[in-house]
Amino acid sequence: MEAAIDVSRLEDADLERELRAHGLTLKLSEARRIGELLGRAPTLTELTLFDTMWSEHCSYKSSREHLKRWLPTEGPDVVLGPVEDAGIVRLGEADGRRWCLVIGHESHNHPSQVLPFEGAATGIGGIVRDVYCMGATVVGVLDPLRFGDPRGAEAARSRAIMAGVVDGIWHYANALGVPNLGGDLVFHPGYDDNCLVNVVAVGLVPEDEIVRSRVPAEAATEPYDFILVGKPTDESGFGGAAFASVILDEGVENRGAVQVPDPFLKRVLSEANKAVLAAARAAGIAIGFKDLGAGGIACVSSELAEAGGFGMRVYLDRVHVADERLASRVIACSETQERYGWAVPRRFSPQVLKIYNEDFDLPHVYRGAAARVVGEVTRDGRYTLTRGEDRLCDAPVSVVTSGIRYERESAPRRQEPPAPALDPARDLAADLLALLADPNLCDRSYLYQHYDGEVQGHACLRPGEGDSGVSAPFQSSPLGFAVTCDGNPFYGERDPYLGGALAVCEAVRNLACQGAWPLALTDCLNYGNPEKPGPFGAFVEGVRGVGEACRAIGRLSEDDRGPAPRHPIPVVSGNVSFYNESARGAAIPPSPIVALLGRVPDVSRVPGQQLLAAGDPVVLLGPRAGALGGGAYHRVVLGSAGGALPAPDFARLRAEALVVIEAAQAGWIRAAHDVGEGGVAVAAAEMLLGRRPGALGLGLELDLPAGALAPAAALFDETGGFLLEVAPAHLEEFRARCRAAGIAPVATGRVTADGRLLLAVDGAARVELALADLAAAWQGTLPALFPQSAQAAEASR
Missing domain, CATH: 3.90.650.10 (PurM-like C-terminal domain)
Structure with missing residues (x-):
């Protein structure tokens, strides 16, 4: 029987020691609040679950209200806004079908600073899973990257991290067979202690084949199982969401919080997933599908259930694991890569298991990999975890998933250094050569050569050939899409509002250069410690800048060409990455990074x-x-x-x-x-x-x-x-x-x-x-x- 921890009675010092002894990042007030919500002393597994679900990474506890206030999320082209793993917008008709674009945008900053190759590779792995789970085929990735000064005091470390990150990205994406459509690369001494690895994935899906990340309403009238698919659960990535929600201390051993990638298994899983989706469509079966990322089994199963208005019971002793000695909380919350969760009718479960375990032979593709029924949907609105006779978690599912909210003090700081004098006698030709040779303006071809931009055969403009990447994904139609990433920390550190607004402006110009109508925007908002008024104020101003630019520039389309926009550019997906600050107190410059999708009516004219x-x-x-x-x-x-x-x-x-x-x-x-x-x-x-x-x-x-x-x-x-x-x-x-x-x-x-x-x-x-x-x-x-x-x-x- 797993012991409970009496969070209501322990003295502050004793509770602090207890939490930190188990590697939990919960604040004392949060731990005590868990006890109040449950009406009893929580188990260690429950505390671990809430530690993940209440992290900034999962709960947006500091940022949510500001995101809702400033960012427009609706528009005529929006099918699905920022409510699930990725956003969806309508692209148009081609090859006799109505098509949509799916876009996800995430960060993998802390893991990439600690283990650059693995951190970057699993960042790509996570974002493509988000897009796959909407029923889409992934047709491209982009990678906005930020590294420390390559000629400064930490040059050797910054260069080594850059090399590891780039290797991780190309190893994973190239092996997966997904083309690189672009990204950008910025060096700044403010990233010496915290690199930024933001990743974007774009997918294509027929509108009538979109899949949702929730238990379907049909579960109210027939039994539904929860099926876990993929690698055997191990301890890799355990605590990853919490790790991403604290200040990075490279002197502390954090490597276990970084997941282990396997793109070849991912490729097999992707094909098997398509077979399951096809079988469900053929049978007219409603299903829910979600990838396992932050928080692992506990997070995905509770979110699937809550999104559909149901409960969930998960049996941890049925989970395929790499080591039977794993602690229950590790099995529940580990972030082992290459895993998915399905909510399917019980009558369909045998066919799902057969597709994975027999048709695609998962157990022989990767040792211990499998598809197993590990839980069931319930109608009581509760979330329970058991292992044998041991009940490890029992709570209303809404309590598990709703998170908490903080009202943070906001005091943005703007820098106003004096302008240098311009010498009229300067050699401006020599100045231009100096700019072209600077790491932030020089040729990026060497970087692009690492990535495969040709795989899938849809490339119209490859990275470096235009201000945006352009793809022509249809056989018999000129319809295509363009995508770009933008963000300038040198503006953000001077004025956080302009850092956000100017990122949107440049993204719009980039798409316009390729003749693309902007459809939807995503943002990855990278900032320092939200518990400090300065970095949090910079975040609030950055979000305001992004939102006001989206509204003021507005939707551009064949039916919205007037001087005053009728609709904003919608923000359909995104991520907030806080605590990009080292243990010595050095925070990154405010770094809002946006990706903008556009529709290209005729790729032959780009x-x-x-x-x-x-x-x-x-x-x-x-x-x-x-x-x-x-x-x-x-x-x-x-x-x-x-x-x-x-x-x-x-x-x-x-x-x-x-x-x-x-x-x-x-x-x-x-x-x-x-x-x-x-x-x-x-x-x-x-x-x-x-x-x-x-x-x-x-x-x-x-x-x-x-x-x-x-x-x-x-x-x-x-x-x-x-x-x-x-x-x-x-x-x-x-x-x-x-x-x-x-x-x-x-x-x-x-x-x-x-x-x-x-x-x-x-x-x-x-x-x-x-x-x-x-x-x-x-x-x-x-x-x-x-x-x-x-x-x-x-x-x-």
């Missing part, structure tokens, strides 16, 4: 980023405002983060994006790139270099009007905009469309055939560089930052 034809006009949209604060030029060249940050103009962005999307879909745009980090100068260089630097041997001439701005401010200003190569035959049509939208192109240059970048300001040449010099600066940085590349170079000498 422009890429690289300039294509000499003689074509190149048009700049978006006035220059001299916003260099937090930007690359001030930071890299002048060593300062001071100065004015870019000010979002949501109405202008909406108007510009509509023009660009429509022009791209009309076939008027041959190449497109958004103006962001490094301003027009870096955007122009990147359009010349492209994914294949110098392959076309083209050049670019562009003359910018400065107005009252210094030349450097005109060239490197990070106020958002678009740089567009327009087909000559459609230039006047494009200008007319701009006039109709109230937009005046800022400048018009031209593509040349001389392999030179010539940037002038008010008629005076300020940058003149050969394509070869641009490529030399841009290409060499990233490979040298990976430890294995440096070792290989040394060995080859």
Whole structure:
């Protein structure tokens, strides 16, 4: 019989010792509250269960009210908002069916700092399971990554973590047969002690085949079983959700909280899952399906039950385990990877077991893997766990899943460092080369080479070929989708609100460059300790920035083209990652990272980023405002983060994006790139270099009007905009469309055939560089930052 812990009678010091002795992160008030809710002393298994379910990772106990207040979640295209494992939006009709996109967005930050390979790999594994469980086929992943300063005091550790994370991502996703559609990579000393590994997965599902993560209503009239599928439960990942909800102390042994990945077993399970879903559809059987992630068996079984309005009884002695000596609380709450939970009618259970255990032969694919009936749905609204005669948990299921709420003190801090002076005598060509060689702006091809962007054969624009990844998933239809990830911590640390708002703005511009109508957004909100007013205030401001940008820019679509949006961009999925702070008190910069999905009506008309034809006009949209604060030029060249940050103009962005999307879909745009980090100068260089630097041997001439701005401010200003190569035959049509939208192109240059970048300001040449010099600066940085590349170079000498 498992002993109970009398949380109501123990003195504070004794209760603290008891909780910490068992590795529990519950606060004393929380432990005592559990006793009040149960009306008795809880068992150790119950305390462990609540430790997981009440963690920030699972309960959103500090963030939920702010997410509900600021983020719009509904819209005409939304099928399922942020209520289950992933969001779902309508894409359109193709191949005779109505199709939806499924998107999930998660973080695996703490595990990746402790064990980079395993942490990143299991991050990919977890997010693809979330999408699979909606009945979808996973058609792409993205990986926004943040690492410490690769040239700072912790350079060796930051580089090693980066190499391990990248290896973990490609090993898992490539083996699973899922293409990489993009992501981004940022270095900042604020990530020295806490890297960020955010992961996004996109899936495709016919609308009539969507599966829900809940016990179906049919369980009210016939018996339903709970079936556990996958690897044998072990102690890997035990306490993982709680581990992600405390300050990271690398001096403490946390490796057991990191799960162990197996992409090859995942691939078999994915095919077997499809067979079960097909069998259920063929028989007209309603089922519930959910992956096992944070909290393991206890979390998934209780959430399936509560979402459907039922109870659940789980028999832990029926669970297939790697070691029979495992403690009951470990079996209940371990986060062993590659597992799923099903709620199915009892009459269907034998067929499910046969598909997994016989047709797909799980026990021989992986030692100890199986599908087993380990529980049953009840109608009493209670959640019980037993092991033999031992009753380990007995509580209302609503109490288990509802979590708790905190009202935190919020005191956001904004940094206002002074702006550095701009020296009119500076060599701006040399400054541009310095920017292109910086780790945050250099060529990402070396990173993309690790990932398989071709598997499944749907790639239209691969990572690095455009501002967004574009996929063409249908055989007989031009319909496709685009997706991008964005977030700039250099803005977030200066102004948390702008960190959130500007991330949404850049994501919209990125999709517009590919002619994609934005459908839905997800966010991963990465911040420090919510118990401190500063980091929590930054979170609140970041959420407000994301939400206000989504509402003000609004939905862009064929039936919503007016200057005032009729609907917001909906936020359909996401994650909050708190406690990204080391034991010495160093918190990450506020880091909201968004992913934006878009619909591409005709993938054959999607422009890429690289300039294509000499003689074509190149048009700049978006006035220059001299916003260099937090930007690359001030930071890299002048060593300062001071100065004015870019000010979002949501109405202008909406108007510009509509023009660009429509022009791209009309076939008027041959190449497109958004103006962001490094301003027009870096955007122009990147359009010349492209994914294949110098392959076309083209050049670019562009003359910018400065107005009252210094030349450097005109060239490197990070106020958002678009740089567009327009087909000559459609230039006047494009200008007319701009006039109709109230937009005046800022400048018009031209593509040349001389392999030179010539940037002038008010008629005076300020940058003149050969394509070869641009490529030399841009290409060499990233490979040298990976430890294995440096070792290989040394060995080859």
